[in-house]
Structure formats: C-alpha cells, structure tokens
Amino acid sequence: MTTSVTGLGAALSTAVPAPGRPAAAIDTGRVAGLIAQLLTELGEDPTREGLIDTPDRVAAWWNAFLSPGDSATATCFTESRLSGQLVTVGGMSVWSLCEHHMLPMHLQVTAGYVPDGEVVGLSKFGRIAQCFAGRLQVQERFTRQVAEHLTGVIGREDIAVAVRGAHLCMSMRGVRMEEARTTTVHTGGRFGTDAVLSQQFLTVAAAQWGRRDG
Structure with a gap:
C-alpha cells in the first residue's frame, strides 16, 4: 500500500483549468475516424460485422467521459x-x-x-x-x-x-x-x-x- 500525505495550501487553483481536461469541444467524427484507423493498424477490419459501429460508439464514450460537467454549486x-x-x-x-x-x-x-x-x-x-x-x-x-x-x-x-x-x-x-x-x-x-x-x-x-x- 502506497500512502502519500500532504497538507493543503491556502491558495486554491480552481480558476486554472485542471490538467487532463479537454481545452475545446471534442470532434466525435474525427475521433471515430482515428479509432477506425487504429483498428486497421491492429489488423482488424472496421467495416466487418461487429465492428462497423464501434468507432462511433467509442467516440461517443470519450465525449461523455471527458464531459462530466462541473461539480455544481x-x-x-x-x-x-x-x-x-x-x-x-x-x-x-x-x-x-x-x-x-x-x-x-x-x-x-x-x-x-x-x-x-x-x-x-x-x-x-x-x-x-x-x-x-x-x-x-x-x-x-x-x-x-x-x-x-x-x-x-x-x-x-x-x-x-x-x-x-x-x-x-x-x-x-x-x-x-x-x-x-x-x-x-x-x-x-x-x-x-x-x-x-x-x-x-x-x-x-x-x-x-x-x-x-x-
């Protein structure tokens, strides 16, 4: 078990975009194209039965995952x-x-x-x-x-x-x-x-x- 214990600083950085958040809206069409390309490079056929809609599903998931909304007031x-x-x-x-x-x-x-x-x-x-x-x-x-x-x-x-x-x-x-x-x-x-x-x-x-x- 690895435990890290740190103290909180007085200054908060909530006004600065946190690492890992996308800076702009995700282009799901482009992401789907990249997933199809990845499948091809892995030796798969993205147009075959079972994979034909996979790039769109993966792109939709990425969009939803990286857009959880703020933590609300x-x-x-x-x-x-x-x-x-x-x-x-x-x-x-x-x-x-x-x-x-x-x-x-x-x-x-x-x-x-x-x-x-x-x-x-x-x-x-x-x-x-x-x-x-x-x-x-x-x-x-x-x-x-x-x-x-x-x-x-x-x-x-x-x-x-x-x-x-x-x-x-x-x-x-x-x-x-x-x-x-x-x-x-x-x-x-x-x-x-x-x-x-x-x-x-x-x-x-x-x-x-x-x-x-x-």
Missing part, C-alpha cells in the same frame, strides 16, 4: 450547534483513466471534514469526485484536487480525503498484480495537526473499504 445548511464533529462521506466509487497508459482505474473515495456552523449537502461530495475523475488522471492529483475543492466549499482547511485505487495499468499489464491497490491521503487543517482526529478518519475510511472488499 454546493448547498450548505445552517447547523449552529455543530462544532468539532467529524463528518465522513464514503462509498463513493468512480472510474477514471490513467494518463500514462490510458487504462481505467477504479477509485474508492472517502472524504471527511469538521463542520463549523453549517453542513455541506451530501450529494456534493459525489459530484466533486465524478467531476475530477472524468479526465486523464493520476490518483495522487485526483486526491489533491478533490481536497482542494472541498476546502473552497467549506472555507477552511479542515478537510481529509482518502482514495483507494485499483489500476488496470498495474493489474492487466506490466507486473499484472490483480490484487494491488494504491492508497493516497490528503489532509489539511486540524486533520494535519490533531493525531486523534486524523486516526479516526483513517479508521472510518479503512472500515468502509473493508466492507466493499468483503
């Missing part, structure tokens, strides 16, 4: 009596693409924060994960981007994000270790200074991953 609810409580949202499962080999990676995401007078609408967490997964990615960057976005949502750095990933670039190529998993952890604010709070979060995240593996 967060809905926050006032809860004036909440203070110091650990809130975690787990079970968020998203697919992304490794930008080194363009193979899928399956990411299980757990996010935690400490409310201070208000709570964040729960569906926001899943939308953020989907937004940053829908691009060519690396798990380490994905973890940081989710954490930094959540920091902007709550207005404080009391955020922790843990991600457990299964990478097909490791399980179906190279060393071909199907059971290998990569874990990344990004902490900020109290999660970086309060060992008890940090351990509570990691224990919850590990328990959620254990239930999914079981």
Whole structure:
C-alpha cells in the first residue's frame, strides 16, 4: 500500500483549468475516424460485422467521459450547534483513466471534514469526485484536487480525503498484480495537526473499504 500525505495550501487553483481536461469541444467524427484507423493498424477490419459501429460508439464514450460537467454549486445548511464533529462521506466509487497508459482505474473515495456552523449537502461530495475523475488522471492529483475543492466549499482547511485505487495499468499489464491497490491521503487543517482526529478518519475510511472488499 502506497500512502502519500500532504497538507493543503491556502491558495486554491480552481480558476486554472485542471490538467487532463479537454481545452475545446471534442470532434466525435474525427475521433471515430482515428479509432477506425487504429483498428486497421491492429489488423482488424472496421467495416466487418461487429465492428462497423464501434468507432462511433467509442467516440461517443470519450465525449461523455471527458464531459462530466462541473461539480455544481454546493448547498450548505445552517447547523449552529455543530462544532468539532467529524463528518465522513464514503462509498463513493468512480472510474477514471490513467494518463500514462490510458487504462481505467477504479477509485474508492472517502472524504471527511469538521463542520463549523453549517453542513455541506451530501450529494456534493459525489459530484466533486465524478467531476475530477472524468479526465486523464493520476490518483495522487485526483486526491489533491478533490481536497482542494472541498476546502473552497467549506472555507477552511479542515478537510481529509482518502482514495483507494485499483489500476488496470498495474493489474492487466506490466507486473499484472490483480490484487494491488494504491492508497493516497490528503489532509489539511486540524486533520494535519490533531493525531486523534486524523486516526479516526483513517479508521472510518479503512472500515468502509473493508466492507466493499468483503
């Protein structure tokens, strides 16, 4: 298990286009033509039965995958009596693409924060994960981007994000270790200074991953 732990910086880069996002609309017709060319170069006949519509289907998938939309405006609810409580949202499962080999990676995401007078609408967490997964990615960057976005949502750095990933670039190529998993952890604010709070979060995240593996 590889674990990377970093602190959140005060400045956010949400105004800068994130790596991996297409700069312009995707030309699905051109992409379909390139897929047909690839099939030909691989010794296939893109006009044969079974493949005749494959280039269009693949192009449509790329367009949908790389256009997940933004993470939408967060809905926050006032809860004036909440203070110091650990809130975690787990079970968020998203697919992304490794930008080194363009193979899928399956990411299980757990996010935690400490409310201070208000709570964040729960569906926001899943939308953020989907937004940053829908691009060519690396798990380490994905973890940081989710954490930094959540920091902007709550207005404080009391955020922790843990991600457990299964990478097909490791399980179906190279060393071909199907059971290998990569874990990344990004902490900020109290999660970086309060060992008890940090351990509570990691224990919850590990328990959620254990239930999914079981």
